[in-house]
Amino acid sequence: MLAELTIRNFAIIDSLGVSFNKGLTVLTGETGAGKSIIIDAIGLLIGGRGSSEFVRYGTAKAEIEGLFHFDENHALMQKCEEFGISASDGMAVLRREINENGKSVCRVNGKLVTLAILKEIGQTLIDIHGQHETQFLLQPEKHLFLLDSFAGKEFALLLTKYQETYAHYVDIQKQLKNLTENEQQMAQRMDLLQYQLEEIDAAGLKENEDDELQEEKNKLSNFEKLYKHLHDSYENLYGDGRGLDLVSNALAELSAVSMIDDDLRKKEESLATCYYALEDLAFQIRDSFESLEYDAGRLNEIEDRLNEISKLKRKYGHTVKEILNYAESIRKELFVIQNKDENIDALKKKHEKIKEKLSAEAAKLSNKRTKHAAVLKEAIQKELKELYMEKTQFDVMVEKGSFSGEREFGPYGMDDVEFYIAPNPGEPLKPLAKTASGGELSRVILALKSIFTKHEGVTSIIFDEVDTGVSGRVAQAIAEKIYRVSSDSQVLCITHLPQVAAMADTHLHIAKDTEGSRTVTKVTALGSPEKIQEIGRMISGVEVTHITKEHAKELLDLALHFKQTS
Template identity: 65%
Template sequence: MLAELTIRNFAIIDTLTISFQKGLTVLSGETGAGKSIIIDAIGLLIGGRGSSEFVRYGTAKAEIEGLFLVEEPHPVFEQAEALGIDLSDGMIVLKRDITDAGKSICRINGKLVTLTLLKEVGQALVDIHGQHETQYLLQPDMHLALLDSFGGEEMAETLQEYQMLYERYKELQKKLRHLTENEQQVNQRLDLIHYQLEEISLAELKQDEDDQLQEERTKLGNYEKLYNNLQDAYQSLYGEQRGIEFVSLALHSLQNVSHLDEALQHMEENVGNHYYALEEAASSIRHYLESLEFDPARLDYIEGRLNDISKLKRKYGHTVNEIIDYAATIEKELELLQNKDSNIEALRHDLSEIQQALQNVASSLHNHRKALGTELTEAIHQELKELYMEKTIFDIRIGSLTVDQEGERVPEFTKHGSDQVEFYISTNPGEPLKPLAKVASGGELSRVILALKSIFSEHQGITAIIFDEVDTGVSGRVAQAIAEKIYRVSIGSQVLCITHLPQVAAMADTHLHISKHISNERTTTNVIALDSLQKADEIGRMISGVEMTELTKQHAQELLLLAEEIKKSS
């Protein structure tokens, strides 16, 4: 959910912080008070198009910051992990600054990101629907994914099986295309591979050789320093009047008296342990000194060898191990190209088998989608009926993608199958079905979108849904139906709703009133959360306009009582 929103120097807003709650939050107020400006700010926060016009006059930049609370397995967790952003506390903060020059600075949990990344994350958190916006649900490209999401885990498993086959299918296609390229390109590639393999082979590289040579070079290059310091260390420990001899004397003295006191026995044991450890250390130093040998010729060889390896690294990998792995890879490619004809035949056989398997799973997907389409159509008709659009016809058209291959139409496979899906609708009897994206705007469109959101909100994983005056152009029983539908959507997802309908306002769990006032000759927007009495007064104002009568107050109270009954039954 969107927990808190802070806006600074944005349009007519000076500084404004709003805390939001779960469920349905209604925003109401006079026209021009700043309701839509708040929604515009949220739109920019999730990656909408910015402009210097949004910056409050006389200020250097507008700032918008939102705190969202999320729970796994929300898709935003995967996005954040890919960006290296920690969401272990279930909190994500989006921030966007827009300068008076129109430049945007975007951050997610304090990390600078591009506007594109902010948009990807933001639109996974918030879905805004307004009267004049192209919506996710209206875009034909999204209808296939929406239908699949309606199928739940069963559909997801089938789709995952298909996509595994599809990846293998594309990999085989790539290999076959590579082998069937023109002869000149293949020969050029063969020459290059032969040259690279010969160059790497002549170097006779060994695993981790560069690290071992670096270590040996360090020792030889610091021979004098190593010898002098180790000699000093050994002489300080071993010999007459040296460290170990003094420790030996101390140990002997303690052994003479340790039987007199238990505490002295512990001291004797402690000193004894250190004595033997020092003897072992001195022995190790002596052996190391004996192994030291300065060999200028060996140092020259190492320098030359590392230089040769460095040249290979610039071409084939950052380490010797990577170069060896690269050689193994191109050796396999060489074998593939040298036996091109037999490999082409084998690849075509494998491709034919995988294509058949892909076709079988694609057919399964198609049949599953047909069944889902029927189920979803019935569900949407029921939603529309509850919104008094019982004569509306909704249809999900599922077609097959094909491609011409040697004069024959064959299935075209994409990452999501070989289907294309688009929603069609007819809102008036006798009118032909038209694509949902081309349905006329207004009250009918608002109800259609609301019906779709009622079904898909739980499948989309959206944290917050915002309705910006989607109830425009409706009244009476339709207004009540819309109010109930918006409330039901809010049960599964936080909903923020700008409305002028008292029926919708009565259903609110939280009612925010937006107003503006003039201070120091500047207009400022204020937001206050209404208590139960203030909420009744605001609903009364929405019913009657400016003048409030006893009948209006009674009507407002009736709406609130009706809303409570509906909430209990929900």
């Protein structure tokens, strides 16, 4: 759940800190007070698209920070482990800063993350449903994903298996297409590959050859410098009266007294070891400069060879290894082209075999979808009855193949899924996207949220004025439904309905005020008297009378009775 939210320099918000509790939290206030601005801030906190317009005028950046609590089995744990983020204490702190140039800085538990990662993590914590988001119900292609999500983990495993097979199927199709394309293009491609392969093979490249040649070139180019310094190094060690002579003298002096003290004997042995090591090193240095030979012809050969390799690198790869790998890849491609007919026959056999496998897996998906569609249909029907749509018929249609009539494989199987509805008795079922009114769509989406809350495991759900356009007993039903959703997930709800406000476990009032010459937004947690006053304002709209307060108190009493008995 979202426990704390801090907002600074965001839109008309100067500085705001809000604590949230479990259950249903309602946010109310006059239009334009800043209720939706708070929801916008939460949306940005979980990866929404930001811009410089969100930064409060006259400030350098907007800052949003949220503290979330979650249990050890929450999907967030897997996401944090995937991205290397520490989250072992059941708490996550998401932070986002938006600079005046529109760029964002995102952190999760103090670790810098990309906006994409913030979004992945945020989507496991909060589901924001705004008054305009019912639009996704008007897009039939989204209905399949809703059904698949409802189907659960077992179905997800089947879908993953199908998609692996589908990827193989698509790859074979691509290979077949490449082999059966225009003959002239194929001949031109073969000529090009043959030329490239001959050029690389003619060079006779060896892996790491360029590094070895460069090392040899450096030695030849610095012959005089190498010889002089190696020779001088040897002379300083082994010349008369030089390093080794002085060490030898020191060893002789120490040997003269080593028998007197065990400690001195150990020092003599250590110095003797060092002397013989230095002597051996001196001989190695002597061998190094004596073995040096300058060969101007060899230096020219190396430079020519490096130039040849450099030309090949410009064409085929940054390293000799990459060039050799490219040669191997085009060798295989040439073999396929040169043996085109045989390869086409082999690929066609593979294609038929994988098609049979894909068809069987697609059939399993279809069967599972059909079964889960029936369950989802019954669950939605039940929810709609509680929202005073008891006479409404709802169905989840699974079309095996496609609505266009052409049966073909896709990344999600061979099915199309679409929700159908008949709001009035005696009418046939018709596509939801073409039939449902705005109020009906709001109730369908609330029914779906009630069902999916148990499947998605989202910590918090936000409803931003989803109750717009309803009243009377439907408003009461929506209030009861939103409360029931809050029993499984924390719910934050912006509302103008007094029935919903009365159901709140926590009631926050949002108001706009002026400090100096600037407008600021303030949030106040309401106690019982303030709740009556605010709900009375929501009922009357203008003047809160004694009768209005009595009505507000009655709504609160009815809400309390519902909570205690439901």
